[in-house]
Amino acid sequence: MKMKLVGGDSAGVVTAFYMCSDKGAAPDRDEVDIEFLGNRSGQPYIIQTNVYKGGVGNREMRHSLWFDPTADFHTYSFLWNTHHLVFFVDKVAIRVFKNGEGGETYFPSDKPMYLFSSIWNADDWATRGGLEKTDWTQSPFISSYKDFAADHWWDQYPAWSLSAAQAQDAAWVRRNLVVYDYCTDLQRFPSMPPECSLRDEQ
Numbered sequence: 001m002k003m004k005l006v007g008g009d010s011a012g013v014v015t016a017f018y019m020c021s022d023k024g025a026a027p028d029r030d031e032v033d034i035e036f037l038g039n040r041s042g043q044p045y046i047i048q049t050n051v052y053k054g055g056v057g058n059r060e061m062r063h064s065l066w067f068d069p070t071a072d073f074h075t076y077s078f079l080w081n082t083h084h085l086v087f088f089v090d091k092v093a094i095r096v097f098k099n100g101e102g103g104e105t106y107f108p109s110d111k112p113m114y115l116f117s118s119i120w121n122a123d124d125w126a127t128r129g130g131l132e133k134t135d136w137t138q139s140p141f142i143s144s145y146k147d148f149a150a151d152h153w154w155d156q157y158p159a160w161s162l163s164a165a166q167a168q169d170a171a172w173v174r175r176n177l178v179v180y181d182y183c184t185d186l187q188r189f190p191s192m193p194p195e196c197s198l199r200d201e202q
Contacts, residue, residue: 001017001075001076001077001117001145001146001147001148002073002074002075002076002145002146002147002148003015003017003036003069003073003074003076003143003144003145004069004070004071004072004073004074004143004144005036005045005069005070005143006038006070006119006141006142006143007070007071008041008070008138009039009040009041009135009138010038010039010045010138010141011038011039011040011123011126011127011132011133011134011135012038012121012122012123012126012127012132012133012134012135013038013119013120013121013122013123013126013134013141014035014036014037014038014118014119014120014121014122014126015035015036015038015118015119015143016033016034016035016036016116016117016118016119016120017034017076017116017117017145018031018032018033018034018035018115018116018117018118019031019032019078019080019113019114019115019116020032020113020114020116021108021109021111021112021113021114022114023114026055027055028054028055029052029054029055030052030053030054030108030109030111030113031050031051031052031057031108032050032051032052032078032080032085032108032113033048033049033050033051033052034047034048034049034076034078034087035047035048035049035050036048036069036143037062037122037126037127038126038127038134038141039127040127040132044064044065045064045065045068045069045070046062046063046064046179047062047063047064047065047089047094048060048061048062049061049062049063049087049094049095051085051097051106051107051108052108053106053107053108053109054109058182058188059097059106059182059193059195060180060182061095061178061180061181061182062178062179062180062181063094063095063173063177063178063179064177064179065089065177066177073144073146073147074089074090075088075089075090075091076088076089077091079154079159080108080113080154081154081155081159081160082099082110082155083098083099083159083160083161084096084097084098084099084160084161085097085099085107085108086162092166092169092170092173093162093166093167093169093170093173094170094173094177095170096162096170096199097195098195098198098199100194100195100198105194105195106193106194106195107195115148117145119141119142119143121134183196183199
């Protein structure tokens, strides 16, 4: 999906592009999220990704971006197959969520997914943990979407792992753009979630 985000003061506003296995977000849903957390004017946008399995999420990562997402359209995409779930920004892999072996893996099931886009008020948490509230005098808040496409090469062998160039890009993102990673949040997870150990294999 190509998206252009709310410009100016968008604190408290979340623009989302996501997949969900249930139209009504049922308690046992699987879900894969790309969310953009609005900002106070002059501050950077944050992209948040999250994964739900059986209604359980709390797998958030947050990244800064290397461009202004309000100035022009950029491409945001998912690659989801039985081996991994990859989040891309302009074809750069910003996050790889691997599928482990056996029944303990935390990975979306093979439930079919619906595709959604939305823009909504989340000023109780979205900007600086809810400290920055939505300034409704700045409304309307407009995000634009275009050129959605779905490809069906997703489970062919070349898509089972990152290419050497993609892995290099992903390593650069990990070193430079990660703002928050649930795998390193010992307050929320005193014991590291099991899927976090799979990252060393990518």
